[in-house]
Amino acid sequence: MITRMDQQKGKKTFFLFLLLMGFLLVVLAVMDIYTGTTRISFHQVTQALLHPGTVENQYSTILYRFRLPRTLTAILAGIALSVSGLLMQTAFRNPLAGPYVLGISAGASLGVAVLVLGFSSFFAFGAGTLAASSSIALAAILGAIGVLLLIMAVSLKVRDIMTILILGIMFGSAVTAVVAILQYFSSESMLKVFIVWTMGSLANVTGMQIGILAVLTSAGLFLTSILVKDLNILLQGEDYARSLGMRIRHTRLLIFLATGILAGSVTAFCGPIGFVGIVVPHIVRVALRTSNIRKVFPASILTGASLLVLGDILSHLPGQQGVLPINSVTAILGIPVIIWMILQRRKLSSFI
């Protein structure tokens, strides 16, 4: 009897958490829409949302061209980053793994750098058009998958997980060095375009790009949902997974593909946004006291979205002039959480 109650308690905690996070996400999203660098009254925002056309054109434009897209981008990017972080932590069975740590974002920035700095004439020609945004996304994804494939090739040769992680960081540094060389030889104007991209921004994603981001994120989520069963087994170690008849290379390939799509597309449109991917799965695991991907995955989606929307709100708090780079905000939000987790638990392996 006690055990059945325990089981129900675990389920209850899970659904309560989903409900709470869903509610929090709605509240934060509304707050995000109602705040911004331009002062618009609460009443006017509500009017513009409920009865478009009755409000001054300028406010309507700000809402539909800037604030709504920004909030949507924050939600999508939050989801994509947390899920890709969860995937990497699971595949490498390492609590500190994430797209950023393993250099996948560095790969994406190399892709963008080659496009922006290397083929800058092409970029200048197509700036702002769908063709350009799609090609940035494509370049970022190619770069991300390039690094991932490199890590995957190494992980097939090397068994030790720490070695792979260290090599991942090495790859990231090497790629960053190449990007630096590209920067050195590029023109000033293109350099600025690239530097601004690396600072991260949720603001410059247009309607069409949000569509692409949404499609890619959905594709990544779909892949992940297929992988849930395998991910849980992988957490038990690859030897065990193999003994259950899992085709590990196949599974790894799908995991890396999903991660590349999710992290690559976000990095393409918003720049490299760190720490969300590492922190969110941990928050969920601590809150739910489980590593079961079946629960951690959906909970990470809602938590990740909430966290990045919160980051967006903080990046343009009322009373300040400009907007802070989102990358700095997530780092300032995320690093204390990571430090707290490391100090809380003595055994690193119990993080996952």
Added chain:
Amino acid sequence: MIRLQQLVIGYRKGRAQQRLSTALDFSASPGEMVAIVGPNGVGKSTLLRTIVRQQTALAGNIELRHTRWDRFSQKAFARICSFVPTGQPPASQFTVYEAVAMARYPYTGWGGKLKKEDGQAVEEALRAVHLAGMRNRLLGELSDGERQRTLIARAIAQNTPLILLDEPTAFLDIPNRYEVLQMMRKISEEQDKLFIFSSHDLEFILEMADKIWLLYPDSAHEGSPEELLRDQALDPLFRNTDIRYDLQKGLHIPLRKRYKTPVSLSGDIAEIPWLEKALRRAGYPISSSEGALRVEVQKNKYILQIKNDPPREFISIYSLILYLKNKLPDAGNA
């Protein structure tokens, strides 16, 4: 059930091969407990990993149910043979039930949803290792013994006729070692499963295993523990040590130095053997005729008489031996 035919295990490094064994010809049948025994580094884990196809053989064949073991598809193999690797599972925040339910992986669809027979298999496995009441405990909160039992439950839930375990008793204290092995034995008898495991716990294996696969760097033997003992096949395991096996005493260490003054014992018959054992370890032979050293054993009291000195009383075996060692450090030379 399983037949190793001229199997050579080891590692490939490029074109070079590092052989770990001679050609192995082992076999085992359903319902048996088979222990893989051998010195450290001889390839016990490698042999297990070769059987479960985590590693390729350098030569030879394994016949599983009259089929070459490398002919099975991954999925079919997972329904014949389950494997419990050594060490603890890295992910600790799973409940016992969740961990055992993972073993149904080869039987469930891509969603991993447990059907009725999957649920039943998990329940049965939990009951077999007496963990049904702990199903909602997290793996990280279990004791080492409970965790090992969870892993065994998992192997049972995979519902395979063959279960391989790499050092299932490592890191366990003596009662837990016994319990884990006893549990395996019971399950193998009741469900006609074949357990093949590596272990260093010779005392238990000699009593509880039906068969031993004995590995040495340049030879290999198989047989019941008794045959191997009788033929002194286990002796190389104890090379450079004094450990011997004796039908009455089991594994023991015979004394080498017998140069000290003999001691004669009298008194409480039940207490004497304990003192005798301690004296032997300290190097004092026991004599039946009264000599220079005499101890009279009473209930919780030991009265020592050295030659004609006044008798001394000791309340513990330890204090008596300590006194003897200090008082007569070189009595043997006398």
